[in-house]
Amino acid sequence: MFVKVCGLRTAPDVAASVDAGADAIGFVLTPSPRQVTPAEARELAEAVPTDVLTVGVFRGEPVDVVRAAVAASGVRAIQLHGDEPATHYTALRELGLPLIRGTSPGGAAGLRPGALGEDLLIVDSPQPGSGAAWDWDTLDRAALAGRWLLAGGLRPDNVGAAIDALRPWGVDVSSGVEVRRGVKDPALIRVFLEAVRTRVGQN
Numbered sequence: 001m002f003v004k005v006c007g008l009r010t011a012p013d014v015a016a017s018v019d020a021g022a023d024a025i026g027f028v029l030t031p032s033p034r035q036v037t038p039a040e041a042r043e044l045a046e047a048v049p050t051d052v053l054t055v056g057v058f059r060g061e062p063v064d065v066v067r068a069a070v071a072a073s074g075v076r077a078i079q080l081h082g083d084e085p086a087t088h089y090t091a092l093r094e095l096g097l098p099l100i101r102g103t104s105p106g107g108a109a110g111l112r113p114g115a116l117g118e119d120l121l122i123v124d125s126p127q128p129g130s131g132a133a134w135d136w137d138t139l140d141r142a143a144l145a146g147r148w149l150l151a152g153g154l155r156p157d158n159v160g161a162a163i164d165a166l167r168p169w170g171v172d173v174s175s176g177v178e179v180r181r182g183v184k185d186p187a188l189i190r191v192f193l194e195a196v197r198t199r200v201g202q203n
């Protein structure tokens with residue numbers, strides 16, 4: 001199971017995520033309590049081994065802003081989390097990086113993975129990064145196949161049940177490994193990864 005830890009802002013949090021076995025780590029490069037500058041993301045990413053994907057997260061930014069931030073930060077994947085139009089995906093495809101689409105049930109392009117040409121879909125709550133739990137039962141599980149990550153309100157104590165219920169290809173967490181908004185806890189990051197690995201090992 002693919003695990004992404006998002007909204008990292010400090011070197012100890014990046015190290016904890018990598019050491020705990022995260023497959024991807026996200027840097028929020030768009031307005032948010034977790035926002036880092038492209039230069040900060042570049043510095044943090046220097047400690048990340050190449051087999052861990054570094055993801056730049058954007059919400060509703062113009063293509064030129066995304067392009068400039070990707071170049072300045074050196075992230076190796078782009079997450080568009082604001083129901084951006086297909087033209088964004090077409091334009092950014094030229095960068096040759098994996099494209100990730102973050103959306104929620106009711107989002108403009110629907111929940112079919114790859115609908116806009118993205119390489120990976122994130123199915124999140126309607127309030128990205130809020131930590132708000134949402135009703136997974138509203139998901140049409142039959143329509144979801146292939147590469148998709150479940151996000152939104154996941155925590156160490158509920159991620160196992162979420163995996164059992166929805167069988168996602170991976171999971172994505174931010175608020176659930178924080179002590180307060182924007183402040184991660186390395187111990188919670190470790191416990192979250194352990195909870196995922198334990199559950200996957202049981203299945």
Ligand SMILES: O=C(O)c1ccccc1N[C@@H]1O[C@H](COP(=O)(O)O)[C@@H](O)[C@H]1O
Pocket residue numbers: 006007026028030031032033034057058059081102122124128129130131132151152153154172173174175176
């Ligand atoms: O985390 C943010 O602040 C954020 C800002 C803009 C777009 C997406 C954002 N986060 C994404 O939300 C989920 C995590 O949600 P949760 O905090 O665990 O409930 C994840 O996909 C982040 O990339």
